[in-house]
Amino acid sequence: MARRCELTGKATQSGHLVSHSNRKTKTVFRPNLVNVTLQSDALGRSVRLRISANALRSVEHRGGLDAFLLKAAAADLSTGALTLKRDLEKKLTAN
Numbered sequence: 001m002a003r004r005c006e007l008t009g010k011a012t013q014s015g016h017l018v019s020h021s022n023r024k025t026k027t028v029f030r031p032n033l034v035n036v037t038l039q040s041d042a043l044g045r046s047v048r049l050r051i052s053a054n055a056l057r058s059v060e061h062r063g064g065l066d067a068f069l070l071k072a073a074a075a076d077l078s079t080g081a082l083t084l085k086r087d088l089e090k091k092l093t094a095n
Contacts (some may be wrong), residue, residue, distance in 0.1 A: 003030055005052040007059070007068065009076040038065040040084070042091050047084060 004011040010031045016024040032053040037046050041064060051059075059068045069077075069085045070092075077085060 003033065004078070005031055005033065005055050006049045006078040006081045007051045007072065007076070008055045009078075010052050010054070040065050040088065042066050042088055043084075049081065 002011070012031070013029045015027060015029060017027045018024055033050055034053055034056065035048065035050050036056060037048050038059065039046050043066075047065065059065055062068045062071060066088060069081065069088055072081075072085070074082060074085070
């Protein structure tokens with residue numbers, strides 16, 4: 001399982017920890033991933049996703065999973081989230 005947010009695409013980064021004496025030690029910066037179950041109002045079902053805590057705040061700020069997916073770029077979404085976005089767009093155009 002990749003350490004990547006399914007909604008924002010946020011992934012592991014590498015870099016240096018720099019001490020006061022300017023000694024550099026390699027380190028890995030990992031995103032804060034959480035397993036959540038979000039409710040899709042338009043589709044009428046719940047969806048399990050592994051997203052970053054920052055993405056969860058963004059979903060709540062935009063007004064839910066449906067609003068977030070409609071506004072998100074397709075390049076950032078995972079394959080599961082992309083199919084969810086397509087299903088959502090089909091449902092909204094059918095109504």
